[in-house]
Amino acid sequence: MNPELLYQIALTMVPNIGPVQAKLLIEHFGSAENIFNAKRKALGCIEHIGDIRAKSVKEFTGFKDAEDEIKFIEKYKVKSLFITDDDYPKRLLNCCDCPPMLYYKGNANLNHSKIISIIGTRNNTTYGRELTEKLVEDLKQQDVIICSGLAYGIDAIAHKAALQNQLPTIGVLAHGLDSIYPSQHKSLAKDMLQNGGLLTEFMQK
Numbered sequence: 554m555n556p557e558l559l560y561q562i563a564l565t566m567v568p569n570i571g572p573v574q575a576k577l578l579i580e581h582f583g584s585a586e587n588i589f590n591a592k593r594k595a596l597g598c599i600e601h602i603g604d605i606r607a608k609s610v611k612e613f614t615g616f617k618d619a620e621d622e623i624k625f626i627e628k629y630k631v632k633s634l635f636i637t638d639d640d641y642p643k644r645l646l647n648c649c650d651c652p653p654m655l656y657y658k659g660n661a662n663l664n665h666s667k668i669i670s671i672i673g674t675r676n677n678t679t680y681g682r683e684l685t686e687k688l689v690e691d692l693k694q695q696d697v698i699i700c701s702g703l704a705y706g707i708d709a710i711a712h713k714a715a716l717q718n719q720l721p722t723i724g725v726l727a728h729g730l731d732s733i734y735p736s737q738h739k740s741l742a743k744d745m746l747q748n749g750g751l752l753t754e755f756m757q758k
Contacts, residue, residue, distance in 0.1 A: 555623070556586060557584060557585060557586050558623060558633060558635075559616065559619050559620065559623060560584070560585035560586040560588070560589050560619075561585040561633070561635045561653070561654055562619040562622050562623065562633070562654060562756070563585070563589065563613060563615065563616055563619040564578070564579075564585045564588060564589075564653060564654075565652075565653055565654045565756075566613070566615050566618065566619065566756075567609050567610055567613050567615075568609045568613075569605060569606045569609040570606055570609060570610065571650070572650040572651060572652055572653055573601070573649055573650050574601060574602060574606060575636075575653040576636065576649070576650075576651070576653060577599060577600075577601055577602065578596075578599065578602065578610075579636060579637060579653070581599055584637075585635075588610060589610065589613070591610075593607045593608065593610075593611045594607075596610055596611070618756075621757075622756050622757060625731065625757050626656065629658070629730070630658065631656050631657065631658050631730055632656070632657045632658065633654060633655070633656055633657075634654065634655040634656070634657055634663075635653065635654055636651065636652075636653050636654075640663065640664070641655065641663075642655070642663040642664060643664050644664075644668075652754035654754065655752060655753070655754055656729070656730055656752070656753050656754070656755070656756070657750060657751070657752045657753075658730055658746060658750055658751050659723065659745070659746055659749055659750015659751060659752070660721075660746075660747075660748070660749070660750060661698055661721040661722075661723055661748075661749045661750050662698075663723075663752070665697075665698050666696075667695060667696060667697040667698065668697065668698045668700055668723075669692065669697050669698070669699055669700065670699075670700045670701065671685060671688065671689070671699055671700070671701050671707065671708075671711040672701050672702055672704075672707060672708055672711075673685070673706060673707025673708070673711075674706050674707055675704055675705040675706035675707075675708075676705075676706060677706040677707050677710065681706075681707060681710075682707075682710050685707055685710045685711055685714060686710065686714045689711060689714035689715055689718055689720065690714065690718055692718075692720065693718045693719070693720060697720060698720070698721045698722065698723060698749065699711055699712070699714075699715035699720055699721070699722040699723070699749075700722070700723045700724075700725060701722070701723075701724060701725070702724065702725055702726075702727070703724035703725075703726060703733070703734075703738055703741070703742060703745075703751075704735070705735060708724075709738060709741060712724060712741060712745060712749075713741065715749070716744055716745065716748060716749075719748070720748075721748050721749040721750075722745055722748070722749040723745070723749045723750050723751070723752055724742060724745055724749070724750075724751050724752070725752050725753065726751060726752065726753040726755070727753075727755070728753065728755050728758075729753060729755045729756050729757040729758055730751060730753055730757065731757035731758055732758070
């Protein structure tokens with residue numbers, strides 16, 4: 554088992570340590586393992602960390618759950634992307650609260666030069682569906698990746714239109730990769746894995 558990956562996943566689970574604090578700690582200590590091995594005083598001295606968050610790091614006991622997550626991603630060939638990894642989506646690094654860890658299954662390049670997000674209402678009109686399908690069709694020659702949320706309505710229409718036009722499409726999920734919601738989109742999600750993928754910041758349940 555990769556020790557650094559274990560610490561990276563654990564870092565996302567520490568109470569009181571959100572994305573902003575995780576990024577600060579990584580910038581200061583260089584690795585997740587170094588963070589957990591640091592003295593409480595050294596952690597607490599960092600601006601915006603303080604004694605309470607330092608205590609949370611030093612008293613963290615959830616490594617078993619992190620180990621279970623590693624077993625899951627290894628079993629299902631999920632790619633973990635930490636903020637220091639070369640394949641991590643570089644555009645996200647412009648956000649101060651970018652997720653420290655992402656989980657990805659698919660074959661699209663998350664750092665592709667042209668990624669367009671198409672999202673919309675779950676209760677779309679006929680006009681909305683037709684407009685979305687036409688928009689995606691018009692993008693066919695532009696070498697783009699279509700990104701959406703795999704939700705009902707416009708999201709699913711955008712994904713389906715991308716696949717119909719041989720454009721890679723990525724679904725960003727609000728849950729772990731151990732499930733697909735809504736369940737009616739399982740077949741769509743499976744097709745997306747062949748030309749695009751599924752991405753989330755959430756661990757399995």
